[in-house]
Amino acid sequence: MDELLRRCEEIVRDVGFATVRRWKAEHPDGKAIAYFPVYAPVEVIAAAGMLPVGLHGAGDRLELQHADARFGSFICSIVKTTLELGLTGRLAPFDGMLFSSICDSARNLCFVLKRNFPQLYVDFLHLPHNAASASSREFLRSEYARLKAALEQLAGREVKDERLREMIVRYNENRRLIRGLYEWRAEEPHRIRAWELYVLVRAGNFLPVEEHTALLREAYDGFARRQAKPRDSIRVLVESAFCEQPPLGLIRLLEEAGCYLVEDDFTLGRRWFTADIPTDGDPLQALAESYLDRSVTSSVRHDWRRPRFRVLIEKVRARRAQAVIFLIAKFCEPAYFDYVLFKRELEREGIPHLLLEFEEKMYTFERLQTEVETFVEALLFE
Amino acid sequence: MTEYRGWIHQRQKELMRQWYARLDESARTGWPPAICLMISGNCVEVLEAFGIVPLYPEVNALQLAIRHQALGPILAAEEFGYATDNCAYVKADIGAYLIGVTPTGGKLPRPALVLCNFVGCNTYIKWFEHVATFLEAPLYVLDVPFLRDEEPSPADVAYVVAQLRELVQRIEEITGLRFDMDRFREAVRCSQRVEELWSRIKYLAQRVPSPFDAYFDAITLMGPLYVHRARPEGVEFFRLALAELEAKAARGEGVYDRERFRVVIEGPPPYPYFRAFRDMFARWRATAVASTYSTVGGIWEFGFRHDPEKPFETVALHMLAHNLTNRNYLQRYDQIRRYVQQWRADGVIIHFVKSCRLFSAGQGDMRDYFTKVLGVPTLYIESDLEDPRYFAEAQIRNRVDAFFEALERHKRASAV
Numbered sequence: 050m051d052e053l054l055r056r057c058e059e060i061v062r063d064v065g066f067a068t069v070r071r072w073k074a075e076h077p078d079g080k081a082i083a084y085f086p087v088y089a090p091v092e093v094i095a096a097a098g099m100l101p102v103g104l105h106g107a108g109d110r111l112e113l114q115h116a117d118a119r120f121g122s123f124i125c126s127i128v129k130t131t132l133e134l135g136l137t138g139r140l141a142p143f144d145g146m147l148f149s150s151i152c153d154s155a156r157n158l159c160f161v162l163k164r165n166f167p168q169l170y171v172d173f174l175h176l177p178h179n180a181a182s183a184s185s186r187e188f189l190r191s192e193y194a195r196l197k198a199a200l201e202q203l204a205g206r207e208v209k210d211e212r213l214r215e216m217i218v219r220y221n222e223n224r225r226l227i228r229g230l231y232e233w234r235a236e237e238p239h240r241i242r243a244w245e246l247y248v249l250v251r252a253g254n255f256l257p258v259e260e261h262t263a264l265l266r267e268a269y270d271g272f273a274r275r276q277a278k279p280r281d282s283i284r285v286l287v288e289s290a291f292c293e294q295p296p297l298g299l300i301r302l303l304e305e306a307g308c309y310l311v312e313d314d315f316t317l318g319r320r321w322f323t324a325d326i327p328t329d330g331d332p333l334q335a336l337a338e339s340y341l342d343r344s345v346t347s348s349v350r351h352d353w354r355r356p357r358f359r360v361l362i363e364k365v366r367a368r369r370a371q372a373v374i375f376l377i378a379k380f381c382e383p384a385y386f387d388y389v390l391f392k393r394e395l396e397r398e399g400i401p402h403l404l405l406e407f408e409e410k411m412y413t414f415e416r417l418q419t420e421v422e423t424f425v426e427a428l429l430f431e
Numbered sequence: 432m433t434e435y436r437g438w439i440h441q442r443q444k445e446l447m448r449q450w451y452a453r454l455d456e457s458a459r460t461g462w463p464p465a466i467c468l469m470i471s472g473n474c475v476e477v478l479e480a481f482g483i484v485p486l487y488p489e490v491n492a493l494q495l496a497i498r499h500q501a502l503g504p505i506l507a508a509e510e511f512g513y514a515t516d517n518c519a520y521v522k523a524d525i526g527a528y529l530i531g532v533t534p535t536g537g538k539l540p541r542p543a544l545v546l547c548n549f550v551g552c553n554t555y556i557k558w559f560e561h562v563a564t565f566l567e568a569p570l571y572v573l574d575v576p577f578l579r580d581e582e583p584s585p586a587d588v589a590y591v592v593a594q595l596r597e598l599v600q601r602i603e604e605i606t607g608l609r610f611d612m613d614r615f616r617e618a619v620r621c622s623q624r625v626e627e628l629w630s631r632i633k634y635l636a637q638r639v640p641s642p643f644d645a646y647f648d649a650i651t652l653m654g655p656l657y658v659h660r661a662r663p664e665g666v667e668f669f670r671l672a673l674a675e676l677e678a679k680a681a682r683g684e685g686v687y688d689r690e691r692f693r694v695v696i697e698g699p700p701p702y703p704y705f706r707a708f709r710d711m712f713a714r715w716r717a718t719a720v721a722s723t724y725s726t727v728g729g730i731w732e733f734g735f736r737h738d739p740e741k742p743f744e745t746v747a748l749h750m751l752a753h754n755l756t757n758r759n760y761l762q763r764y765d766q767i768r769r770y771v772q773q774w775r776a777d778g779v780i781i782h783f784v785k786s787c788r789l790f791s792a793g794q795g796d797m798r799d800y801f802t803k804v805l806g807v808p809t810l811y812i813e814s815d816l817e818d819p820r821y822f823a824e825a826q827i828r829n830r831v832d833a834f835f836e837a838l839e840r841h842k843r844a845s846a847v
Contacts, residue, residue: 119795122813123516123785128792150577152553154792160760161796172579173759178549178556179574184593188576191586351556353563353570377514382788385514386521386557390564392512 050271053264054245057252058297064110064134068255069142072100080144080203082170085131085155086292087349088318089147089174090193090336092216092326095258096208097200102143103254103318105294106130108409111137119161120154125380126409127293128154135166145170145203147196150178151292151349152383170203172196178351180341189337197333213332219258221325226265227253228320231312233272235368238284238309240277244300251294251316280309283428286370287313288361289388291347293378295407302414303374307425311368317347348383357387358394365400372428373402374421378409401428437679439648439672443655446668450658451535453484458538464606465540467562470657470728472550472575472754474746476622476737477598479661480615481608486542487657488562492520494534495527496702496817504532505818518786519817521558528565543605546598547572551756552789571601575750578758583751591747616739618661619746623738625660626731628669633732635676636720637774639693640685642676645774646696646719647709648686657728685718692717692838695770697763697797698782698790699724703819711828715835719780721770723763726755730766760793764800771807777838778808784816808841810834 060068069081082094083104094101106127116132134140146169148159156173163171175192177185197208227250234241249268253261285308294315303310326339344350346360365373373395377384388404395402403424405417457465465486466478475485495501504526505519511529513522533539545568547559556572563570573594576587599610629652636645643649652672659665694712696719701708712719729735735753738745751757755766767779779801783791794811801807812830815821 117795119799120793121783121791121795124788124792150553153551153787153789156551156553156577157760157789157793161793164761164764164796164800173577175576175579177574179572179594182574182594182597184590184597185574188586188590191584192576195584195586351560351572353560353572356560356564380516382517382554383557385517386554386561388514389512390561 050268050275053267053271054248057248057264060252060255061248062108062110063255064107064139066102066139066142066255069100069102072257073142076100081142082145082147082200083140083143084147085158086127086318087149087151087347088176088321089149090196090340091258092213092220092332092336093193093197093208094147094200095220096213096216097197097204098206099144099200099204100257103251103316104131104146105251105254105292105316106409107134107139108294109296109412111139123380124154125293125378127378128158130409132158132161135162140166140169143169145172147172147174149174149176152381155292170199172199176340176350180352181354185341186334186337189340190331190333193333193336210332214328216258217326217328217332217335219262221328223253223258223262223265224320224322225325226262226269230265230268231320235311237277238282238311239279240275241272243304243310243313244297247297247300247313247315250319253319254316280307281429282307282309283371283425284309284311284369286311286365286368286373287315288373288375288391289348289381289384290315290376290378291317291349291384293381293409295376295378296409296411299376299407299411299414299417302418303421306418306421307429308374308421311370312364314345314347317345321345348387356390358390361391362394362398362400371401372424373400374424375402375404377404377406379406438675440651442668442671443651446655446659446664448535449664450484451537454486454539455537457484458540461540464543464608466544466546466602467542467559467568468546469548469550469552469555469559471548471552471555471756472750473548473657473728474573474595474598474750475657476615476618476661476742476746477595477602479618479621480611481602481606482614483543483602483606483608485658486539488524488558489520490654490657491527491534491539492523492817493702495523495532496819497705498534499703499819500532500534501703501817502819504530516785518554518558519815520786521554521561523817524558525561525565541566542568544568544602545570548575548750549573550575550750550754551577551758554787554789569605571598573598573750575757578752578762583748587751588744588747591750592743595743595746615742619737619742620739621663621666622661623736624666625656625669626729626736628666628673629656630731632669632673632676633721633725635680636718638680639775640683640687640690641693641718641720642679642684642686644686644719645725646700646722647712649722649725650700653725653728687713687716687718690716690718692778692835693720693774693776694718694778694780695720695767695774695776696722696724696780696782697767698794699784699787699816700782701784701814701822702816704814704822704824707824708827711831715831717835720774720776723755723766726766729754730758733769756789764797767797767801768805771805777842778810778834780834781809781811783811783813785813785821786815786817808834808838
């Protein structure tokens with residue numbers, strides 16, 4: 050188990066993308082498509098015989114030499130480290146990059162990359178914000194069809210519906226296992242550590258789905274065999290780290306300071322759907338309808354049929370969380386905005402909460418540690 | 432330094448006062464109903480077809496800033512939970528609501544509908560979700576696909592048209608008013624005329640000297656452009672504005688006694704220091720001959736017009752493709768390039784505003800493109816459009832001075 054987790058951590062920390070290079074060496078005609086960074090219809094990419102890679106910047110593993118000047122002050126780190134990966138040649142294993150309508154900085158990054166790397170296929174998916182409108186279904190299906198056609202051209206082959214359905218089956222299985230691990234952790238948070246689940250799930254961003262599914266199964270066995278004793282911790286739901294990821298040290302710190310993480314939104318794209326995507330009928334339609342009707346809630350997906358602040362309360366109740374910790378990346382505007390309505394609703398419901406701001410490049414956590422410890426103590430001894 | 436202040440400036444103040452009076456009336460009597468919407472790529476023609484008065488939170492925010500009343504509401508919003516790094520337009524607007532302040536002191540109505548015409552700016556959705564929540568008003572997010580390619584696809588247009596029709600139905604249900612197709616066509620016809628007149632005004636800035644400043648004076652014209660575009664008084668205003676500026680051009684009059692520099696300005700202005708910022712350019716007798724900010728609500732100088740024969744389709748096309756915010760970043764580079772070349776500018780001023788990531792994220796790359804690829808002198812400065820705490824006046828003035836000094840040397844050297 051330790052070896053498995055060590056391997057996952059290594060994959061997650063690798064800004065040289067060794068797993069992607071290895072896959073390309075094994076698939077000489079294969080293409081790798083990076084998606085930035087929350088959600089993409091990976092099934093379409095995989096069905097085109099390509100490797101979809103979830104790209105969350107470079108974290109604390111890359112010094113900014115060039116990208117700071119291109120993006121200026123007040124812009125989040127993940128946008129800059131992603132561009133830095135490109136400007137330092139590290140995106141070489143990729144043939145394309147896919148963006149979507151998550152925020153304004155990310156959207157501009159898409160086109161800055163397009164200008165600076167004309168050899169790359171760079172595309173932007175418009176994921177609808179009006180899920181209540183019947184017309185959004187047809188629109189999103191056409192958007193996925195456009196993506197499929199672009200990938201077919203890049204791959205030089207047609208993507209058959211059968212192949213798409215097969216990929217939906219494989220990713221459904223993968224997501225089901227991840228959902229299962231999250232359920233299990235909520236029941237026995239002492240058995241599955243937050244950082245372990247984090248690296249385990251996020252490693253999937255860099256691996257073919259079948260390989261990641263096998264790895265998850267191995268982890269199930271490992272966790273089941275593990276002897277673990279409950280600790281004196283409070284049950285906490287972590288929200289707002291859906292895009293830029295906090296340093297691993299910060300996730301570890303939360304647990305060490307006395308929190309059981311019973312829910313979080315780290316690398317949310319890997320378990321984007323609350324239920325399986327249907328595998329019968331038109332696969333693009335199934336993908337589109339699932340995005341509109343079966344997605345998890347996130348600050349970058351807008352669907353006023355169920356306001357996110359209400360869903361947060363539902364999640365707190367479902368996981369029996371005692372408190373919410375907001376982990377907000379510096380300059381992440383979607384998270385800052387949602388925090389206002391989340392905070393208001395939590396206060397109405399009498400649920401304690403704590404806001405922590407982080408940056409990818411954070412090496413010392415003393416101040417945050419004191420804040421978390423004080424917060425936990427207040428709850429443990431109230 | 433004096434610059435042109437004519438009839439246009441007085442008349443636009445009257446028109447804005449009229450608009451606030453309508454809002455005040457709506458707030459007091461409940462009639463006409465008001466609907467909140469966004470400036471960028473707005474579909475005000477649909478509202479006009481119902482006789483509904485538009486309520487633009489952005490205009491309120493900028494009015495607060497230009498009247499030096501923004502800081503109080505911003506601090507109130509931060510106290511409430513907004514971050515220092517949230518858009519200050521939103522904070523000023525929501526904060527003003529929290530502490531009960533309006534730009535004119537008059538009343539603002541509770542909107543019958545909060546209509547988020549989402550064209551590019553993600554902050555719009557968050558902002559309007561908050562407005563709808565705090566005012567307990569219904570929300571409709573009209574989702575406009577971002578312009579990923581050069582032109583919108585038929586699927587994009589169909590999607591927006593379907594939502595516009597849905598919106599019409601929603602407004603009928605909420606207000607009890609009936610949609611009037613003839614009135615809609617008339618509103619679209621007014622817009623078409625205003626767009627033609629506005630576009631001709633913009634082309635006057637190609638003259639040397641330019642009879643008006645296409646950044647600072649254009650902002651004066653933008654109020655009536657958004658609030659009255661689809662109304663006969665809008666048409667009348669722009670007809671007379673064009674006549675006044677054409678007469679000025681015919682007399683060979685520029686913005687200043689002698690125009691020394693022609694620049695293109697990218698980015699919104701620092702509203703809390705609007706006057707001070709303008710003076711920095713005025714002292715060099717530098718005229719903005721084009722600006723991207725004046726195209727937030729619509730880009731008409733390259734030919735697009737609303738069409739009363741195809742009202743829904745052209746309203747959709749305007750939202751999709753003919754406003755700055757829904758166009759992609761490289762299309763903005765290209766727009767500025769065209770301005771530099773066709774409006775014969777000496778350089779580009781990039782004003783990074785902290786609040787607006789849609790405008791500002793990546794402007795360093797934009798500078799790289801203009802200086803290194805095109806060889807156009809470019810100045811990059813940073814402040815904010817709403818929050819007075821981010822304007823370092825002396826520092827910005829020094830940079831502006833240094834830029835024009837260098838430009839002067841450059842011009843002299845090229846003249847030899």
